[in-house]
Amino acid sequence: MTTLSVATKASPSLTYPPVLCVAYANELDPNVRIGLDYVDSDTLPAAQSEYVELKSSTGRAIHGFESIIADLEKRNQLQLAVSRSQLDEWLCRLPYFTSSDYKSLEGQLLELDAHLTLRSYIVGYSLTLADVSIWGAIRGSRPGASAIKKGSMVNLTRWFKFVEDSCPWIGTTIHAFNASNQEHKLARDSKGGSYDISLKNTEKGVVTRFPPEPSGYLHIGHAKAALLNDYFAHEAYPGGKLICRFDDTNPSKEREEFQDAIIEDLALMGIRPDQTSYSSDYFQEMHEYCLKMIKEGKAYADDTEQEQMRHERMEGIASQRRDETVEANLAAFSEMKAGSEEGVRWCIRAKMSVDNPNKAMRDPVIYRCNLTSHHRTGSTWKIYPTYDFCVPILDSLEGVTHALRTIEYRDRNPQYEWMQNALGLRPVHIWDFARMNFVRTLLSKRKLTKFVDIGKVWGWDDPRFPTIRGIRRRGMTIGALREFILKQGPSRNIVNLDWSIFWATNKKYIDPVSPRHTVVNEPSQVTCAIKGARVAPYTEDRPKHGKNPELGTKRVAYAPTIIIDQDDAKSFKQDEEITLMGWGNAIVRKISHSINPLNLGTVTSVDMDLNLAGDFKATEKKITWLATEGQNLISVEMVDFDYLITKDKLEEEDNFEDFLTPTTEFRTKGLADENVAHLQKDDIIQFERKGYFRVDRPFKNAEPAVLFAIPTGKAGK
Numbered sequence: 001m002t003t004l005s006v007a008t009k010a011s012p013s014l015t016y017p018p019v020l021c022v023a024y025a026n027e028l029d030p031n032v033r034i035g036l037d038y039v040d041s042d043t044l045p046a047a048q049s050e051y052v053e054l055k056s057s058t059g060r061a062i063h064g065f066e067s068i069i070a071d072l073e074k075r076n077q078l079q080l081a082v083s084r085s086q087l088d089e090w091l092c093r094l095p096y097f098t099s100s101d102y103k104s105l106e107g108q109l110l111e112l113d114a115h116l117t118l119r120s121y122i123v124g125y126s127l128t129l130a131d132v133s134i135w136g137a138i139r140g141s142r143p144g145a146s147a148i149k150k151g152s153m154v155n156l157t158r159w160f161k162f163v164e165d166s167c168p169w170i171g172t173t174i175h176a177f178n179a180s181n182q183e184h185k186l187a188r189d190s191k192g193g194s195y196d197i198s199l200k201n202t203e204k205g206v207v208t209r210f211p212p213e214p215s216g217y218l219h220i221g222h223a224k225a226a227l228l229n230d231y232f233a234h235e236a237y238p239g240g241k242l243i244c245r246f247d248d249t250n251p252s253k254e255r256e257e258f259q260d261a262i263i264e265d266l267a268l269m270g271i272r273p274d275q276t277s278y279s280s281d282y283f284q285e286m287h288e289y290c291l292k293m294i295k296e297g298k299a300y301a302d303d304t305e306q307e308q309m310r311h312e313r314m315e316g317i318a319s320q321r322r323d324e325t326v327e328a329n330l331a332a333f334s335e336m337k338a339g340s341e342e343g344v345r346w347c348i349r350a351k352m353s354v355d356n357p358n359k360a361m362r363d364p365v366i367y368r369c370n371l372t373s374h375h376r377t378g379s380t381w382k383i384y385p386t387y388d389f390c391v392p393i394l395d396s397l398e399g400v401t402h403a404l405r406t407i408e409y410r411d412r413n414p415q416y417e418w419m420q421n422a423l424g425l426r427p428v429h430i431w432d433f434a435r436m437n438f439v440r441t442l443l444s445k446r447k448l449t450k451f452v453d454i455g456k457v458w459g460w461d462d463p464r465f466p467t468i469r470g471i472r473r474r475g476m477t478i479g480a481l482r483e484f485i486l487k488q489g490p491s492r493n494i495v496n497l498d499w500s501i502f503w504a505t506n507k508k509y510i511d512p513v514s515p516r517h518t519v520v521n522e523p524s525q526v527t528c529a530i531k532g533a534r535v536a537p538y539t540e541d542r543p544k545h546g547k548n549p550e551l552g553t554k555r556v557a558y559a560p561t562i563i564i565d566q567d568d569a570k571s572f573k574q575d576e577e578i579t580l581m582g583w584g585n586a587i588v589r590k591i592s593h594s595i596n597p598l599n600l601g602t603v604t605s606v607d608m609d610l611n612l613a614g615d616f617k618a619t620e621k622k623i624t625w626l627a628t629e630g631q632n633l634i635s636v637e638m639v640d641f642d643y644l645i646t647k648d649k650l651e652e653e654d655n656f657e658d659f660l661t662p663t664t665e666f667r668t669k670g671l672a673d674e675n676v677a678h679l680q681k682d683d684i685i686q687f688e689r690k691g692y693f694r695v696d697r698p699f700k701n702a703e704p705a706v707l708f709a710i711p712t713g714k715a716g717k
């Protein structure tokens with residue numbers, strides 16, 4: 001059976017025409033049966049860069065809309081109804097109707113509107129492939145569908161609706177296509193992001209790279225880039241290779257401290273590169289490539305002032321140095337290399353374009369002079385390549401096959417390709433993926449540095465920071481971090497993620513393995529006398545986790561005097577039966593309040609009768625408590641945090657300092673059960689009814705233990 005395979009994630013303006021033409025062929029002749037196979041991808045895996053493929057029963061594959069039509073006609077599986085020349089006139093115009101830009105599409109729509117003034121069909125006196133294919137292109141194009149909805153082109157709108165109403169199979173086909181697409185989407189959503197991005201030329205292996213700049217600590221955005229490159233090199237294409245290349249080309253910002261931290265953070269995330277290299281290892285090679293470009297007239301030296309250069313690039317004005325001789329450019333480059341007083345005034349620019357609509361192509365700077373000592377090469381070099389010059393060269397030299405990078409580089413992709421072409425280097429395939437943004441969160445290294453410099457945070461590992469160290473200090477587990485990021489996949493859709501989803505993922509990891517402990521807030525704790533309890537205090541061994549016996553046991557003390565939280569005591573009613581968690585029921589007999597005018601309403605003490613025969617299922621309130629005898633209560637300080645900024649998404653024109661949250665740190669003192677004294681730094685526990693906490697500083701030398709509250713997805717902070 002002949003089958004048409006269609007990539008459902010390709011633009012509908014491209015896929016609707018062939019799908020409808022196959023449905024048209026099936027509708028015209030009951031003896032013709034061409035199957036439809038919907039593939040959940042941007043392009044077809046078996047035919048890279050193609051979005052549609054016709055395969056005969058013999059296995060012969062045809063690509064391209066016009067070739068498919070010709071093949072179906074040749075095998076008598078499609079009746080044209082009119083002459084081929086009449087059809088070709090309109091089928092040749094089909095690509096113009098697939099544009100997603102209204103200005104480009106408008107002229108074609110107006111011309112078609114005029115053509116249809118006295119016509120019911122585009123060609124002839126009955127429905128043809130011209131109607132079906134162009135109807136599909138317009139229906140699949142957002143600006144095209146919008147124009148039909150608006151109805152200002154009367155003849156076009158009349159024709160469009162007439163075709164749809166007179167051919168119900170068209171609507172059925174589109175509905176089936178969209179239903180399949182939705183089904184695939186739901187399946188993707190249930191398991192996370194799709195990794196079926198059809199990387200090109202993977203047959204000979206995949207080599208990816210992660211090129212961090214050692215000028216700061218890795219944040220969650222870097223983590224996505226690192227994990228995706230690791231995934232495609234080692235899981236999607238087993239046997240691949242991941243290179244971690246430190247882009248150490250700016251000695252003014254880089255430090256060995258950051259480099260070591262990046263290596264450590266990658267290891268913590270389970271990322272182990274197959275090769276680690278440094279851009280500084282290739283300074284000599286890049287110097288030679290720059291000389292080559294200058295000698296071939298593809299680069300020039302420029303001493304234009306920075307502000308003036310920025311103005312000229314924005315306005316598409318050529319630099320006065322653009323047409324200097326090769327000799328003059330080489331002389332300036334030599335002065336730069338020497339780091340002379342004259343040399344520091346100059347930079348080298350690639351001779352790409354003066355007024356390209358893509359401003360990234362407007363003669364970018366590729367080499368700068370910098371007299372700062374480099375942390376690896378010392379004072380050997382006084383000139384350093386820019387990132388945009390360095391990366392395409394080293395990707396090619398180091399054997400990278402696929403450069404996976406965030407979509408913010410998309411405008412610079414043509415620049416990347418230009419560099420490789422200009423230098424005669426092996427080309428590298430590029431795949432853009434969306435960077436990971438979070439509400440009320442800054443990922444700009446410059447802005448994060450400002451937070452550190454002004455003392456708004458404690459440092460780069462502050463639990464309010466989106467750095468890997470910061471979120472780990474807050475209580476994020478590496479397993480949850482990997483799962484969350486990999487579930488986002490390499491999608492190009494830019495979204496502002498909510499932290500609640502991130503922390504909800506973490507809760508799945510910590511809940512089954514977090515020992516349960518008890519804490520009562522102080523100094524507002526309320527003392528309760530428990531009538532019916534044993535006179536002498538005693539202890540029992542109880543499981544640290546009711547559902548995970550492997551965590552072992554803890555000592556729980558029981559005594560006739562206990563303390564509870566003020567909020568719980570305030571909620572009690574006279575003679576109400578409540579449950580003391582882990583002990584049994586009790587009946588509230590007396591509630592005493594403060595007589596101090598400043599503390600009216602504050603509960604000072606409660607008397608209860610123990611009722612161990614009571615049914616805990618029948619009580620509304622189940623509270624935590626601590627015996628004041630039989631154990632040494634441990635002083636703790638619980639710290640919770642808020643977002644550093646108040647606005648969900650800062651716009652380009654926003655000054656982030658205008659949106660700083662006034663107070664982002666909240667401390668609560670408490671008394672915890674004696675088992676808390678044995679906790680170590682980084683242990684994660686649950687204080688029952690209060691949430692999950694990570695131990696930042698253990699209890700030692702009578703100094704309170706400090707624990708950071710871990711969000712669970714409810715508050716999301």
